[in-house]
C-alpha cells in the first residue's frame with residue numbers, strides 16, 4: 001500500500017468536501033474522453049441530422065453519465081482502490097471527498113443525464129444510457145468484478161454502449177450498424193484491459209480481485225488477448241462492408257488491426273511486461289484512430 005493512503009475508516013468519517021479538481025478526478029476524465037469520442041462516432045455515422053445544440057446536449061449526457069458511473073464505481077470500490085498503487089491516490093482513499101458525497105454526486109448526475117437525454121433527444125437513447133450505467137455499476141462493479149475472471153468480458157458491454165447511444169440519439173433506434181460498433185468495442189475491451197491487468201497483476205492480487213492474470217496466469221491471459229484481437233480484426237473492418245466506412249477506413253482498420261495482432265503476438269512471446277504496457281497504450285490509440293477515421297470520412301463528405 002502507498003504511504004500516503006488514508007485508512008478506510010478515515011475515508012468515510014474525516015473527509016472534508018473536495019475541490020473542483022477532486023470532483024473532476026471522480027469522473028475518470030481520461031476514460032470519459034474516449035467514451036465520449038465513441039459516442040460522437042455513433043452520432044456522426046448514423047443516418048439523419050441533429051440540430052448542433054441537441055448534438056451537444058447528447059454528448060454532454062454521455063459524458064456526464066460516464067463520469068457519474070465512474071464516481072459510483074469509486075464509491076463502491078473505495079476499499080480495494082485504497083489497496084492498489086494505481087488507484088490509491090484517488091479522492092476517496094485520499095480522504096479528499098467523503099464516500100457518501102461521491103455516491104450522491106454520481107447518483108444525481110446519472111439521473112440528470114438520463115432524464116435530459118430522454119427529454120431533449122429520445123427515450124431509446126436515454127434507455128441505452130441507463131442500461132450502460134446500470135451494466136457498469138450493478139453487473140460489472142457490484143457483481144462480477146470481485147467474483148469472476150470473466151468480469152470484464154461480460155461487464156465490458158457497459159463501455160461498448162456509447163456508439164449505440166450516439167446512434168440512437170440521432171435515429172431513435174438500434175440497427176445492425178450500431179450493433180457492429182457495439183461489438184467492436186466489446187471485443188476490443190479484453191485486450192485493452194488484460195494488457196493493463198498483466199503489468200498491474202500484483203495490485204489486483206493484493207486487493208483480492210480475481211482478474212484473469214491473477215487467477216489463470218499470464219500465459220493464459222496472453223493467449224486470450226490474442227484470440228480477442230483476432231476476432232476484433234474482421235469485426236473492425238466490417239463497417240466498410242456495411243457502408244458506414246469508406247476506403248480510407250478499410251485501409252486504416254486493416255493496418256491498425258494487423259498492428260494490434262502483431263502486438264498481441266509480441267505480448268504472448270515475451271516474458272517481461274514491456275510489450276503489455278505498449279499494448280495497453282496502443283489499445284487506446286487503436287480505438288481513437290479507428291473512430292477518428294470513421295468520423296473524418298463522414299465529416300469530409
Ligand code: HEM
Pocket residue numbers: 030031032033034035038086140152155156157158159160185189192193196284287
Ligand atoms: C469493462 C471495460 C473496461 C475496463 C475494465 C477498463 C479498464 C481500464 C483501467 C483499469 C484503466 C486505467 C484507469 C486509470 O488508472 O485511470 C483504463 C484506462 C483507460 N481506458 Fe479502459 N477499461 C474498460 C473499457 C474502456 C472503454 C470502453 C473505453 C473507451 C471507449 C476505455 C478507455 C480508456 C482510456 C482512454 C483510459 C485512459 C488511459 C490513461 O490513463 O491514459 N476503457 N481502462
Ligand SMILES: CC(C)=CCC/C(C)=C/CC/C(C)=C/COP(=O)(O)OP(=O)(O)O
Pocket residue numbers: 028031035062065066069070073077087129132133136141158159161162
Ligand atoms: C455511458 C456510460 C454510462 C458508459 C460507461 C462507460 C464506462 C465507465 C466504461 C468502463 C470503463 C472502465 C474504466 C472500467 C474499469 O473499471 P474498474 O473499476 O475495473 O477500473 P478502476 O480499477 O480503474 O476503477
